[in-house]
């Protein structure tokens with residue numbers, strides 16, 4: 001079996017581990033920097049060309065598309081799909097999950113627990129927006145933020161109002177969210193492969209920090225999930241149509257709530273915290289499903 005890892009950087013921990021795990025299981029692994037591929041999209045025999053040579057005879061692809069590369073990255077994944085190659089996450093599902101708002105709308109519709117959340121751009125009715133999520137304290141987020149940057153805790157009504165006004169001046173999209181104080185500055189990363197959570201860790205923010213991001217000085221440890229947490233993570237991944245997903249949960253008074261579903265979850269933090277061979281489990285899933293899939297019959301792009 002021949003498997004392509006679509007990744008811009010062969011030296012990244014996740015890319016290296018997937019390649020290594022695949023080779024260890026006896027498969028032919030190749031890292032393809034997708035931005036350097038071009039495609040013949042009109043031919044009746046669709047192809048992808050890399051370094052002057054068509055990429056042929058692949059049985060499966062594992063997309064590791066960077067957040068800022070979603071458009072071109074998903075186009076390459078889609079091209080593999082029209083060529084009949086199995087992708088462990090479909091291009092459609094990756095695009096869907098990259099839009100945080102779309103993600104929450106889908107999860108809400110599917111009955112997955114979420115923090116009470118409002119979404120706004122330039123509302124004049126700031127009081128109404130604050131009331132929607134039950135008043136202060138509340139969390140305000142820039143939709144485009146990452147690694148905890150652009151996530152603000154407003155403890156009082158006045159602070160919330162000032163921050164929303166300031167963000168409104170930036171002409172940007174904002175999320176206003178119920179503050180889950182009882183989470184105690186921690187979140188749970190549930191790593192879903194197929195219909196199972198194969199590894200889970202708890203990330204705890206630095207002292208006095210409500211954001212648990214490892215980039216903000218948090219630390220991670222292995223954790224055992226409750227059945228409710230496990231079910232929520234699996235349901236969230238399924239609602240998004242993702243076979244491999246990192247689902248982030250908060251432990252709230254009203255049960256587990258989903259903050260985010262990631263379609264290219266990193267392997268380093270979770271493998272180091274749990275000592276689980278996550279890369280190996282992804283390869284096993286890919287091999288089993290590439291063999292059984294008949295992607296040629298499906299129209300799913």
Ligand SMILES: Nc1ncnc2c1ncn2[C@@H]1O[C@H](COP(=O)(O)OP(=O)(O)OP(=O)(O)O)[C@@H](O)[C@H]1O
Pocket residue numbers: 115139141145146147148149150151177178179180181183185186187210211212213250259260
């Ligand atoms: N409503 C909330 N209540 C309590 N804590 C929260 C809430 N929202 C976010 N946090 C904390 O802040 C951290 C960062 O928030 P979030 O994950 O939404 O943004 P981000 O990490 O910047 O975005 P991304 O995950 O897309 O990179 C979370 O991991 C969590 O610990």
Ligand SMILES: [Mg+2]
Pocket residue numbers: 147148213248260
């Ligand atoms: Mg986050």
Ligand SMILES: [Mg+2]
Pocket residue numbers: 260262
């Ligand atoms: Mg994220």
